[in-house]
Amino acid sequence: MTHSPTTPPMNADVIIVGCGPSGMAAAVELATAGCSVLVMDMQPAPGGQIFRNLEANTRGRNPGSKSVLAALGPSYRAGVALIERFRACKGIDYRSQTTVWEVRPDGTVGWLRGMEAGYVRAPCVLLAHGAMERPAPFPGWTLPGVMTAGAVQTLLKAGNLKPSGNIVLAGTGPLLLLLATQLCHLGVKPALIGRTDNFSHSLKAMRHLRGGGLSPVIKGVGWLARLKAKGVRTVSGLTHLAAEGARKVEAVSFAAGGRRERLPCDLLIVHDGIVPAIDIPNGAGLALQWDQTNASWRPHTTTDGLATPALPPELEPDHCAIRITGDARRIGGADAAMAHGRLAAQAILAEQGKGSGITPQHRKAVRKALSVRPFLDTAFPPGLSASLPDDATIVCRCEELSAGTLRAKIHAGFNNMDALRGETRCGMGPCQGRNCMVSAARLIMEAHNTSGPVPPTFRGRPPIRPLPLGALASLTGLDPRATELLTLEDKPEHDQEDKAHDPAE
Amino acid sequence: MTRQNKTALIIGAGLQGCSIALFLAKAGWKVTLFDKNVAGRHASSVNAGGLRMLLRDWREYPLAQRAMWHWANLDQLVGAAAAKSCEVRLGVSQIALALDEAEMSWAISRAEDMARRNLGQEELLSRDAVRSLLPGVSGRALGGLISRADGHANPAAATRAFREACMAAGAQIVQNCQVQGLAPVGGGGWRVTTPTGNHEGGVLVNCGGAWGADVAAMAGQALPLRTVAPSMMVTARVQPFLGPVVIGIDRPLSFKQSAVGSLVIGGGILGKPCPERDTSFTVMDRMTQSAAATLEAFPALAHAPVLRTWTGLEGATPDGIPFIGPGPGTPDLWHVFGFCGHGFHLSPAVGESVAHSLVSGSLHPMLAPFGCNRFAHGANA
Numbered sequence: 009m010t011h012s013p014t015t016p017p018m019n020a021d022v023i024i025v026g027c028g029p030s031g032m033a034a035a036v037e038l039a040t041a042g043c044s045v046l047v048m049d050m051q052p053a054p055g056g057q058i059f060r061n062l063e064a065n066t067r068g069r070n071p072g073s074k075s076v077l078a079a080l081g082p083s084y085r086a087g088v089a090l091i092e093r094f095r096a097c098k099g100i101d102y103r104s105q106t107t108v109w110e111v112r113p114d115g116t117v118g119w120l121r122g123m124e125a126g127y128v129r130a131p132c133v134l135l136a137h138g139a140m141e142r143p144a145p146f147p148g149w150t151l152p153g154v155m156t157a158g159a160v161q162t163l164l165k166a167g168n169l170k171p172s173g174n175i176v177l178a179g180t181g182p183l184l185l186l187l188a189t190q191l192c193h194l195g196v197k198p199a200l201i202g203r204t205d206n207f208s209h210s211l212k213a214m215r216h217l218r219g220g221g222l223s224p225v226i227k228g229v230g231w232l233a234r235l236k237a238k239g240v241r242t243v244s245g246l247t248h249l250a251a252e253g254a255r256k257v258e259a260v261s262f263a264a265g266g267r268r269e270r271l272p273c274d275l276l277i278v279h280d281g282i283v284p285a286i287d288i289p290n291g292a293g294l295a296l297q298w299d300q301t302n303a304s305w306r307p308h309t310t311t312d313g314l315a316t317p318a319l320p321p322e323l324e325p326d327h328c329a330i331r332i333t334g335d336a337r338r339i340g341g342a343d344a345a346m347a348h349g350r351l352a353a354q355a356i357l358a359e360q361g362k363g364s365g366i367t368p369q370h371r372k373a374v375r376k377a378l379s380v381r382p383f384l385d386t387a388f389p390p391g392l393s394a395s396l397p398d399d400a401t402i403v404c405r406c407e408e409l410s411a412g413t414l415r416a417k418i419h420a421g422f423n424n425m426d427a428l429r430g431e432t433r434c435g436m437g438p439c440q441g442r443n444c445m446v447s448a449a450r451l452i453m454e455a456h457n458t459s460g461p462v463p464p465t466f467r468g469r470p471p472i473r474p475l476p477l478g479a480l481a482s483l484t485g486l487d488p489r490a491t492e493l494l495t496l497e498d499k500p501e502h503d504q505e506d507k508a509h510d511p512a513e
Numbered sequence: 514m515t516r517q518n519k520t521a522l523i524i525g526a527g528l529q530g531c532s533i534a535l536f537l538a539k540a541g542w543k544v545t546l547f548d549k550n551v552a553g554r555h556a557s558s559v560n561a562g563g564l565r566m567l568l569r570d571w572r573e574y575p576l577a578q579r580a581m582w583h584w585a586n587l588d589q590l591v592g593a594a595a596a597k598s599c600e601v602r603l604g605v606s607q608i609a610l611a612l613d614e615a616e617m618s619w620a621i622s623r624a625e626d627m628a629r630r631n632l633g634q635e636e637l638l639s640r641d642a643v644r645s646l647l648p649g650v651s652g653r654a655l656g657g658l659i660s661r662a663d664g665h666a667n668p669a670a671a672t673r674a675f676r677e678a679c680m681a682a683g684a685q686i687v688q689n690c691q692v693q694g695l696a697p698v699g700g701g702g703w704r705v706t707t708p709t710g711n712h713e714g715g716v717l718v719n720c721g722g723a724w725g726a727d728v729a730a731m732a733g734q735a736l737p738l739r740t741v742a743p744s745m746m747v748t749a750r751v752q753p754f755l756g757p758v759v760i761g762i763d764r765p766l767s768f769k770q771s772a773v774g775s776l777v778i779g780g781g782i783l784g785k786p787c788p789e790r791d792t793s794f795t796v797m798d799r800m801t802q803s804a805a806a807t808l809e810a811f812p813a814l815a816h817a818p819v820l821r822t823w824t825g826l827e828g829a830t831p832d833g834i835p836f837i838g839p840g841p842g843t844p845d846l847w848h849v850f851g852f853c854g855h856g857f858h859l860s861p862a863v864g865e866s867v868a869h870s871l872v873s874g875s876l877h878p879m880l881a882p883f884g885c886n887r888f889a890h891g892a893n894a
Contacts, residue, residue, distance in 0.1 A: 471797070474749060476816050478804075496743055500570040
């Protein structure tokens with residue numbers, strides 16, 4: 009691509025998408041080295057999911073803040089120092105409540121704040137948009153009263169709201185156990201924790217224990233001990249989870265230890281681990297790879313986070329301006345995210361001829377923080393999503409499509425992702441496939457009766473998040489090379505045609 | 514004689530190819546379609562599905578009127594169940610909205626012109642009439658043109674219906690099969706070369722859509738065609754308020770409300786075509802003008818969120834109407850492509866008139882304006 013004089017101006021040296029641990033760590037590193045950094049984040053304050061609303065809760069203006077802060081424990085408060093440094097850094101242009109709806113491999117980022125929207129550009133874009141909870145459709149999962157563990161934590165942190173009534177937690181992963189502990193601390197005792205993982209997973213996982221990764225394991229053992237002390241009933245090896253109820257969840261049924269059981273339930277909290285959020289990389293046309301261990305896609309990156317465009321050559325930019333860090337790149341938790349954020353920042357600085365370069369310490373910090381992953385991956389394999397849903401279960405909740413409907417269409421020949429989407433509208437709703445995409449891909453694999461190769465994702469097109477017409481109509485920062493109005497020009501030209509060609513005359 | 518062996522090969526199994534195949538198969542011909550992708554993968558399935566006489570080029574009028582009859586009686590062509598799936602909605606009307614004096618005076622002269630030609634489908638609308646027909650329309654609207662019989666259908670379902678109907682009538686579709694070469698056969702007819710072997714037929718029809726000129730080039734025929742990627746977008750569902758389809762005159766505006774309430778917005782804004790990769794890309798820097806045009810007409814929609822955008826690959830000719838007819842000097846090689854973004858509506862009549870011409874051996878009079886020779890040097894002399 010040649011750069012004409014109309015090449016749009018750059019708005020910063022680096023644009024960072026997301027203001028969680030990795031985004032903040034990278035922003036601080038970059039700004040300290042003299043880079044101008046533009047940070048865009050959907051939330052009203054820095055912190056990401058893990059440190060959500062931490063500033064307000066530590067200031068304790070809300071009456072509930074203190075107890076919530078105590079319940080959320082040291083891993084939540086650990087973000088205070090980073091947020092303070094982030095806030096204090098000159099050279100960071102922090103834009104809160106800003107949603108990114110397009111990223112292009114050339115470093116263009118589409119943003120929305122309220123009813124204002126536009127494009128900004130930088131020679132480098134660092135995606136630090138984090139993870140999402142693994143979608144796990146099961147019978148009744150769309151009933152009111154079924155929530156994910158992450159959503160409950162959001163209400164705790166942002167609204168100081170705690171649940172009440174008969175609470176059942178089901179699923180797997182550290183977050184499920186952490187949340188149960190936090191709820192107990194707040195005086196909310198769950199009726200049951202149903203773990204899909206079992207003793208043999210834990211046993212197998214022990215093999216992966218390394219010295220450096222011990223402290224998270226010790227933390228986990230502490231949570232389990234506290235839950236036991238509180239007398240919270242726990243079962244493991246849970247299968248066949250179903251939420252039952254007419255207009256909201258009233259009961260939950262499951263199988264465990266060879267027995268079927270049904271419990272009254274007001275709130276079913278589910279969690280099946282977290283996976284990288286791929287909507288931005290997918291929409292940017294970046295290469296994704298299937299991670300079999302985690303049954304999820306993740307972006308294809310170098311160890312320094314450099315992404316790989318998967319666009320036709322004629323559309324590829326001179327160089328890929330996108331790097332990916334934190335959980336958006338690879339699930340590793342807050343410590344790994346911060347360590348990799350710093351590493352990615354150094355890689356960017358090196359490219360721009362600044363900074364001290366990537367040192368062995370940077371790489372060691374990432375390795376150390378990630379060393380517990382093999383243990384966690386083995387101890388908490390996907391559970392609720394381990395087997396594909398039965399025909400009656402909804403897969404695409406936006407368009408209300410069941411697994412049976414999708415299976416029928418796949419068997420009728422719509423057996424690739426885009427054909428299936430076009431035929432059924434699966435993935436065409438407001439979530440743009442974030443929730444159903446992985447299930448649709450697995451249903452196609454099921455029909456092909458193979459374990460691979462995994463079908464590609466739905467093709468992503470802008471906007472990847474809803475963009476009000478009014479905001480789109482007044483986009484700023486347009487690329488002059490692209491804005492020239494090209495239309496079909498199919499307005500009939502009755503006057504000239506009349507005289508020249510009318511056979512009647 | 515080639516015509517007597519009643520075999521046709523069709524390149525491109527989109528809506529036009531399947532429609533021609535349907536009519537030929539019903540006439541007892543043996544038809545084979547080749548598609549380099551999945552049948553109906555491109556413009557056929559992803560267009561706006563407009564069924565309109567409104568602002569139709571007068572040269573397309575007879576064809577378009579015949580097509581309207583077919584859409585109204587679609588069950589006779591594709592069967593009752595398939596016809597129902599096509600969600601044909603006629604009579605909801607299409608309205609061309611004039612938002613300034615220039616557009617209004619164009620509308621007035623268009624109305625006069627069409628009246629003089631006795632093509633009386635369009636009526637001029639006053640300012641008040643536009644307001645009562647279009648709740649929420651901008652106070653700036655000065656009037657417009659209406660074609661009351663117009664409407665829309667579901668393009669993906671219609672493409673599927675024609676595909677299945679032509680197969681039920683005996684046509685064969687070979688998918689994922691790229692034609693590599695064309696050659697006339699001694700004594701009449703054509704041969705196509707594909708990776709899976711050669712096929713011969715008495716007649717060859719090029720329904721190559723955006724790739725139509727490439728197919729013609731394989732026969733040594735140069736037909737002018739621009740590959741374009743018209744883009745569309747759709748909003749979240751809003752309260753149903755709009756029955757007619759609204760199109761712009763000098764503005765990139767075209768929109769309708771779907772049965773579930775979402776607004777489907779087109780307007781001919783072009784994305785980035787990438788025909789070598791069988792794909793295309795939306796360019797939001799341009800879509801902004803489509804959003805602006807929509808809000809000029811309906812200011813209250815500013816908060817309606819756009820959920821998705823898409824594009825499809827289409828071929829556009831220099832004069833805005835398609836090529837439909839035999840290639841220069843090749844009576845048994847026909848070209849049917851270059852519909853310039855408004856071929857969906859025409860397709861049943863295209864199928865019928867092309868099949869009629871091939872079966873009878875003489876060009877259907879409705880097809881006269883679409884000759885492939887019209888841009889050849891000296892054609893207008």
